[in-house]
Amino acid sequence: MPERKPRKDAVRNREAVLAAADGLFARRESPEDVTMADVAAAAGVGKGTLFRAFGDRTGLLRALYEARLEPVREAVEAGPPPLGPATPPARRVLAVLDALLRFKLDNRRLALALEGGGGGGLYGAGHYERWHGLLRGVLEQVPGLTADSGFTAHALLAAVRADLVEHLAGPAGVPRDELRAALAEFAARVLGADGPSLEPDGVRAAGPR
Numbered sequence: 001m002p003e004r005k006p007r008k009d010a011v012r013n014r015e016a017v018l019a020a021a022d023g024l025f026a027r028r029e030s031p032e033d034v035t036m037a038d039v040a041a042a043a044g045v046g047k048g049t050l051f052r053a054f055g056d057r058t059g060l061l062r063a064l065y066e067a068r069l070e071p072v073r074e075a076v077e078a079g080p081p082p083l084g085p086a087t088p089p090a091r092r093v094l095a096v097l098d099a100l101l102r103f104k105l106d107n108r109r110l111a112l113a114l115e116g117g118g119g120g121g122l123y124g125a126g127h128y129e130r131w132h133g134l135l136r137g138v139l140e141q142v143p144g145l146t147a148d149s150g151f152t153a154h155a156l157l158a159a160v161r162a163d164l165v166e167h168l169a170g171p172a173g174v175p176r177d178e179l180r181a182a183l184a185e186f187a188a189r190v191l192g193a194d195g196p197s198l199e200p201d202g203v204r205a206a207g208p209r
Contacts, residue, residue: 013043014063017040017045017054020039021042022068024039025109029114031109031110037058042124057111062114064110064129072099083095090193093138094187095130096189097156098183098184100131100157101159102180105179115163116163132154136155139191142191150188
């Protein structure tokens with residue numbers, strides 16, 4: 001039996017909810033200030049519609065996060081170097097980490113809300129398992145790397161945790177370019193590779209900075 005397509009009104013509701021949630025997270029000082037009732041009111045839908053579409057607040061956060069992250073994911077899966085599959089392994093690891101750092105900097109409130117929330121926090125989010133699997137696979141291709149690829153992938157991803165990024169880049173914190181350079185140097189040392197010249201901020205996920 002063919003899979004049923006979502007009704008047009010359901011698609012419109014979903015888009016309206018994601019847009020409303022996006023705006024609320026951008027404007028509120030703390031991600032905890034945004035409730036499901038706030039999102040429903042801003043989107044002009046009932047709370048029941050919201051819960052049917054996303055399950056709960058964590059489900060909504062994940063959907064919004066994934067929507068913003070989509071351009072980065074597409075660039076990593078099928079794009080040209082330095083993020084795409086044709087990139088030499090060590091350079092690709094460094095580029096992926098830099099892209100994730102830029103995404104966390106551009107989406108700090110949302111990343112904090114998702115990684116610090118229920119449902120397992122960072123490690124319970126579907127995107128973490130995906131990035132860890134990608135990095136582990138690429139690390140296994142890095143010439144001369146003898147460290148365990150699974151643990152190394154976890155350690156490198158720890159450097160772009162939302163809470164660490166917020167701690168470092170908070171009010172009067174470390175400037176963006178300095179954070180990117182520090183991460184590149186750290187990752188290059190782990191890989192035994194030359195530090196790269198950082199790419200411009202070209203691959204940018206949807207959503208406010």
